[in-house]
Amino acid sequence: MAQKPDETLLRADTFTNVPKVSRRTLTKEEREELAKQQAAETKEAEKLAKTASKGAIGRWWRRLQSGPNKISLGMAIVALGVVYGDIGTSPLYTAQTFLSGQGGIANTDREAVLGMLSLVFWSITLITTVKYVLIAMRIDNKGEGGIFALYSLIRRHGAWLAIPAMLGGAAFLADSVLTPAVSISSAVEGLKTLPPLEALFKENGNLTLMITVVIIVVLFSVQSRGTESIGRVFGSVVLVWFTFLAVVGAVNLSGDWSVLAALNPVYGVKFLFSPHNAAGIAVMGTVFLSTTGAEALYSDMGHVGRGNIYFTWPFIKVALVFNYFGQGAWILKNQNNPEYQHMEGLNPFFQMMDPNVRYVAVILSVTAGIIASQALITGAFTMVSEATGLNWMPHLQVRYPARTRGQLYIPVINWVLCVATLIVLGIFRDSEHISAAYGLALTITMITTTILLAVYMWYDRKRVLAVVFTIVFLAIQLMFFIASMAKFLHGGWFTMLLTLAILFIMYTWNEGTRLERAQRRHMMPKDFLPALDRLHGDFRIPYFADNIVYLTSDSDMRRLDTDIFFSIFADHPKRARAWWAVSVQTTDEPFTREYSVQNFGTSYLFRVRIRLGFKVSQSIPVYLHQIMHDLSDSGDLPQQKSVYPKVDADPEIGTIRYVLIHKDLMPESKISTRGAMSLQAKYAIRHVAGSPIKWFGLAPFNPLVEVQPLFISTRRPPRLKRVALRSRTPRVNDIVTVSKPEERPAAKPTAKNGGSGSTKAASAARDGSKTKPAGSAQKAAAAKDGAAKPAAADAKGGAKVDATKNDAVKVDDSAKLAKQ
Known part of the structure; x- marks a missing residue:
């Protein structure tokens, strides 16, 4: 038989008629974790105080390690592993794609090389450094970045802003499917260049695909451990990778320092419109590959902190510039080398290295490809979480493996991305075909982010900056988009299909939620208390349960949702000893456990608001039992002891029945076709994505799910017209001849007379x-x-x-x- 909980998990809030504050608010494990955290913070504070005593440099370093731009060496390494993986793999294929578009190394002259390097350098500088690092990352929503966090700051300025925000978020999530596929497959294909493995890969054509599939499944399997543990491992590898990029690039750059002339943007502009540019405007699609991963810097800001990205980005950019310019110097040096003039798929990245160093490069590139996928996966988790907060996606189960809320894990999204990535591999099979679809969705995300940033600046009274920002960055990114549209028929259609599918989910869920909330009604105490009081004392109606608990999303403690009132009195009234309306809120603190109670001056109606930290399990039955015990001990809830034994139940608390109310659109509703489709699509998505029964831990308690009609401007059907019966009325002259039973002859029914x-x-x-x-x-x-x-x-x-x-x-x- 169950006993009263020995631990009080919730702390009562300062509301009317509430029990006393509990002494114990945390479990033993949580107290130990908080003690470790407090000890680490104390040790860090002592270290900073000691550093500040060493003069101006020490005080400067102390400022860097405190405040919103706090820098931590440990988290800086995490930032390397989580944020920069995608942009760090760009040197693997950017120069190779450029040579292929120009017709090979023999057709690439000095003007083309300097023009390409100039376009790459200034694209990285303007898009990544200026737009994202210096401008976008200063605009955050409680430390979180990304297009959804940006939209939440400006949503009050116009409903139309939801369109670019949804489109950009959908495109980013679609790109999160393609990035693991193209990064890992291209890196694994580098194993073919190693002489000992060359024959093996020729004999087994699907070996590359099989290795890629195994790596992807393992990568998604370890996401539940959190980005902090993954990032520390990956961070060390990425540090070695970028150092390797810088050293190899500097070695080749030292052979021809003249390529530094490409730092002049004139070379890039001239080459873009020069007849020497065999690819035309499509060359901007190649240049865009050098900036992939820039959006991840902004979306992953909440995982690692803004200060750590500020601290690590200069090193990343220098390493990238050295490597790109080193590849350019190697191309100019070997332009007339007959060995490379007819080589198919020439990759300057591997060819500029010594053959012995190439083994290290291939191994590191495979690892970097895996890490590149991590940046997009963590960004996808953040975006889905923010979309849920905006009511653009259903409420999914979220786990927080680390102490900070920014590091999260969503199981459903993780495995959906995994399956979608495997489907991409099954369709395109190799990186050459996957790259045809890659990049198009990301250009859409960058354009929409530019629009939202400009709107934020405009309403922040920086209107001149907003105009200049919009003109410059929209011009650049529209060229990227036009160049990427050339990939549409070669695989870009798949990216657009994914984007439209995700956009459909967001739009329908948002529109359906808006229509539902427009019909939501509430009742004040004076409206519902008299009827509840009569039902509570009506002994002719048997108890439906001792306690009936309704879960509601409305957190206002002064009122009651009309749907709950209808549920109690519809058909057969649900009489109970006590009715409960419970709402749950998630706070930004990890271990918050508190509740508020409003009883409206009664002993049978309780409005409860439970506030839980983002790391606390939302198992409502456990907490509600404690609340009932607290109210029973304080005398607010009458005793509910039963004279009959109760199996597997609390002997001091009566029976509990949980009721969830779902809405369903009625045929009589006067609603547009678009609105009806949105509601039906939302209900279908809700059925697939799960229900509150799972994330509130109600499945073992046999909850009741009620479907109530959703009427939207109900139309009145046409009235019926009453008509007379069509059978002929008997006349006086008609004689009814009735035979006596014994004299009536038997008659056989025929098909015509029918009776x-x-x-x-x-x-x-x-x-x-x-x-x-x-x-x-x-x-x-x-x-x-x-x-x-x-x-x-x-x-x-x-x-x-x-x-x-x-x-x-x-x-x-x-x-x-x-x-x-």
Whole structure:
């Protein structure tokens, strides 16, 4: 038999008629974790105080390690592993794609090389450094970045802003599917260049695909451990990777320092419109590959902190510039080398290295490809969480493996991304075909982010900056988009299909939620308390349960949702000892456990608001039992002890029945086709994505799910018109002949008369025409009574007998009977 909980998990809030504050608010494990955290913070504070005493440099370093831009060496390494993986793999294929678009190294002259390097350098500088690091990352929502966090800051300035925000978020999530596929597959394909493995890969054509699939499954399997543990491992590898990029690039750059002239943007502009540019405007699609991963810097800001990205980005950019310029110097040096002029798929990144160093490069590139996927996966988790907060996606289960809320894990999204990535591999099979679809979705995300940033600046009274920012960055990114549209027929259609599918989910969920909330009604205490008081004291109605608990999203403690009132009184009233309306809120603190109670001056209606930290399990039954015990001990809730034994239940608390209310659109609702489709799509998504039963831990308690009609401007149907019955009314001259039971001859029903009544009447008519005595007997009886008694043969007419003249009975034939 269950006992009263030995730990008080919630702390009562300062509300009216609430129990006393509990002494114990945390479990033993949580107290130990908080103690470790406090000890680490104390140790860090002592270290900073010691550092500040060492002069100006020490005070400067202390400022860097405190405040919103706090820098931590440990989290800086995490930032390397979580944020920069995608942009760090760009040197693997950017120069290779450029040479392929220009027709090979033989057709690439000095003007083309300097133009490409200039475009790459200034794209990284303007897009990544200026737009994202210096501008976008200063605009955060409680430390979180990304397009959804940005939208939440400006949503009050116009409903139309939801369109670019949804489109950009959908495109980013679609790109999160393609990035693991293209990064890992291209890195694994680098194993083919190693002489010991070359023959093995030739014999097994699917070996590359099989290795890629295994790596992707393992990568998604370890996401539940959190980005902090993953980032520390990956961070060390990425640090080695970028150092390797810088060293290899600097070695080749030292052979031809003249390529530094490409730092002049004039070279890039001239080459873009030069006849030497064989690819035309499409070369911007190649240049865009060098900036992939820039959006991840902004979306992953909440995982690692803004200060750590500020601290690490200069090193990342220098390493990238060294490597790109080193590849450019190698191209100029080997432009006329016959060994490379006809080499198919020439990759300057690997060719500029010593053959012995190339082994290290291939191994590191495979690892970097895996890490590149991590940046997009963590960004996808953040975006989905923010979309849920905006009511653009259903409420999914979220786990927080680390102490900070920014590091989260969403199981459903993790495995959906995994399956979608495997589907991409199954369709395209290698990186060459996947790259045809890669990049198009990310250009859409960058354009929409630019629009939202400009709106934020405009309403932040920086209107001149907003105009200049919009003109410059929209011009650059529209060129990227136009160049990427050339990939549409070669695989870009798949990216757009994914984007539209995710956009459909966001739009329908948001529109359906808006329509539902527009119909939500509330009742004040004076409206519902009299009816509840009568029902509570009506002993003619048996108890539905001792306690009926309704879960509601409305956190206002002064009112009650009308749907709850209808649920109590609809059909058979649900009488109970106590009714409960419970709402749950998630706070930004990890271990918050508190509740507020409003009883409206009664002992049978309780409005409860539970506030839980983002790391606390939302198992409502556990906390509600504690609340009931607290209210029972304080005298606010009457005793509910039963004289009968209760199996697997709390003996001091009566039976509890949880009720969840779902809405369903009624056919009579006056609603547009678009609105009806949005609601139906939302209900279908809700059925697939799960329900509050799971994340609130109600499944073992047999909750009741009620479906209530959702009426939206109900249309009145046309009125019905009453008409008279179509059967013929009997006339006075019609004679009804009724045979006595013993005298009535048996009649066989026919297909035409279809019933016993008409058959008997037709038979009687025949008998009357053939047998005279029967007619004389009837006439004598009529004369004796002093009046004639008419009779009709059947409802269809049939034979008629005129009792007044005593004529012979005239019988119609069967055809005439059928016609009448």
